[in-house]
Amino acid sequence: MSVYTVNKICRDALHDLAFREAVRRDPAGTIAGRDLSPDERRALLAGDVAWLYEHGCHPFLMSYLTRWELFGLKVPTYCERIQKAHDSRDD
Amino acid sequence: MSVYTVNKICRDALHDLAFREAVRRDPAGTIAGRDLSPDERRALLAGDVAWLYEHGCHPFLMSYLTRWELFGLKVPTYCERIQKAHDSRDD
C-alpha cells in the first residue's frame, strides 16, 4: 500500500493544484493523513529520493516533485541524490 | 459514451446515496447534466428497460433501479418490460 501512497502523492501533486500548493506551504501537515510507513514519511519529507527509488517509487512520478521544488527537491539536489540510489539494472 | 452514461447512473445510484435520493425526488432534474442522447434520456426517465437493454445497458446494473423504485421501476413493472426486450442470446 505504502510505496503506492508515495506514488499517489507524486501524481496528486501534478493533477491536484490545491494539494500541490498545500504541500508547498506545509509538507508534513499536508501528508499527515496519508497512509505512509514511518520510513516512507521520513524519506518523502527529507526528499530522500534514493531511498524512495530503492523501495519501489516510480522515478517518472518522483521527478514531478522537482517541477515545484516540493519536499526541498530542486533539480540539482534531485540529480545528486538519485545518483546514489542502487540501480538494479546494473546487477 | 452514452450507453456508458446510463450504466454509470445505475452504478451511482448504488454507490452514491445523495445521488440516489436526488433521483428519487427529481429524476429529470438530477440527470439533466448527464451526457445522454435524447433517446437514452427518454428511455431512462420512462423506465423503458427493454429499450435500454437492447441498446447495450447492462441488466445487472439496470436491476439496481428496482431496489429503490427509481424511474418508476417497481420489480413487477421491470419484469414485465424487460421480457419484451429482444434477447440476442436466442438468435
Next chain:
Amino acid sequence: MAEIVAGFGMPHNPGAPALAAREGPQGETARFYAEMAKHLEAVAPDVLLIFTDDHFNTFFLDNFPTFAIGIAEATAGPNDQTPMPRYKVAVPADLAAHIRAAAIAHGFDISLVQDFEVDHAVMVPLHFLMPDMRIPVLPIFINCLAPPLPSAARCLALGRAIRAAIAEWPQALRVAVIGSGSFSLEIGGPKIPLGNRAACTPDPQWSQHVQDLLTLVRIDELVAEATTDRMLRAGNIGGELLNWIALLGVIGARKPVSILPQNDHGQAFAAWRWN
C-alpha cells in the same frame, strides 16, 4: 516451495449471510458453507487464492480489466452495500506480485491493482469460511460479466500459469484456491419471469451438467462446452463458471471429494483435496 493443497468452488449470493442468519446452522446455506469450512480447516492453508468477478464495484466500465491481480498489504469489503459485516483481510503482496510477473512473462495481460476493496463475490465466501479472516487472501479478478469474456480455455491456461508460478515460489507455503460464482443465474435480463423478483435460474440442467463433468473429471469437455454463448444462455451471470475453470487450471484434473448441488439456484459447492 509453495504447494497447492486444496480447491473449492462455491456461490456468493449477496443474500446468503442474512439468509443463513435467519435459517440458523441447520439451514442448507449454513450447512453447505460449513462443509467447505471444515475442509478448509483440515488442509490448514497459509494463503487463499480466490478467482472472483467484480460486479462493477471495484472497477467500472471506464477501466474494466479482463484479468487483474490485487497487490496490496490488505483489502476490505464488501464495497457494494451487501447486508453483512464489513471485514478487512491481509493480502500476500509479495506472492501476488510474483504470480502476476510470472503470468505476464507467459503472455497473460494482467492489470495491476494496488489499492482496492472487494465486493460480495469475495466477502460472502470468506464470511462463511473464516470470519476471523486469519488467512491472507489473494484476489484474482476475471471479467465474467461484461462480454466479450475471456474464453474458458484462456481462463484454464491462466490457472495453469498460476500453478507453475506457485510451484516456483521459494518459501514453503500451503495454498488453497477458491473459484467464486454460479452456473445459471439471470439478473435483470429478459429471461426473468413476471413476478416479484428480478432474478431467476434459467437453466438448472446446465448447472447439473457442469457438476457431472466435474465429478467425472471431464475438464476438457467442460472447457469446450463452456463457450460464452452457452454460459450466457444459462443466464447473464453464467460467465461466473470461468472462476471455477481458472480454479481447475490451478488444481489440475482431480475428482472432488465433496460436491453439494443447489440446482434450483443454478449453483453448487465443491471441495477438492488430496493426500
Next chain:
Amino acid sequence: MAEIVAGFGMPHNPGAPALAAREGPQGETARFYAEMAKHLEAVAPDVLLIFTDDHFNTFFLDNFPTFAIGIAEATAGPNDQTPMPRYKVAVPADLAAHIRAAAIAHGFDISLVQDFEVDHAVMVPLHFLMPDMRIPVLPIFINCLAPPLPSAARCLALGRAIRAAIAEWPQALRVAVIGSGSFSLEIGGPKIPLGNRAACTPDPQWSQHVQDLLTLVRIDELVAEATTDRMLRAGNIGGELLNWIALLGVIGARKPVSILPQNDHGQAFAAWRWN
C-alpha cells in the same frame, strides 16, 4: 474490407509543441513531424490507430492495464498539463469494439476503457500530424512504464491479432497506424547526470541500433533483443519501444520509406508506406 495503408513511429516529448513554436518551421522538431504529416496526408486514412503508453495520467496504479482499448465516441487531451493546445478527437467506437472482441477471442486480455482522456503520448503526435483532428483516432494502451512489462513478442502478437481483426472489418476503411515513443530516455532515475535536468539519453547507440534493425527489416532480431532488461538499460522510459513493436505487428515486415534519427534524444521518426 478495411486495409492498413501506412505505419508511423515517432516520439512524443511534452516539450515538443513549445519547442517547435520557438524554433519555427525550419527547426528539426517541426520539420520531422511535418515529414510524417506529409506521408499521412498522402495515404488519406479514414482512421488512425495509435499504440501509446499512459504516463499514469489516464490510469493509475490502482488499476493499471497491461493492454487497454479505448471504446468511446470521442476523447480529449492532453490530461497531464502538457503546455500545448487542448484537443478533442472522435474515436471509431464500433471498430474499436470489434478489434477488442477479436483480440480477446485470440487470447489477449484487454481492459475495456469507455470513458477516458489521453495524455501527451497521444496528443503531441496528433498536434503535429493533424491539428484539425479530422481523422478519428483509436488508442490502444500498452504498459511501457511500470514493470513487469509485456514482452516484445507479446506486443508483436497483439499487433498481428489487430491486423487480422482489421482485415475482417466489413466496411471499406483506410487505417494508418502510429507507434508513439522513445528508444532511450531516463526520467528521474539514477542514470541522470548531475545538473539542471532530471532526464537524459543513456544509450544513443541502442537508439541507432533499433533504427538499423528497422531499416534492414530484421524484425525478429529486434523482438528478440528488446527484452525488458535491455530496454530499461537504455532508460526507464525505454519500454516505449513496445509501441513501435506492436505497430510492426500490424503493418508486417516492411522497409520504412523514411527514417529520421534524433539519437542525441534517443528517438526517431519513421514512416512506412506501400503501393
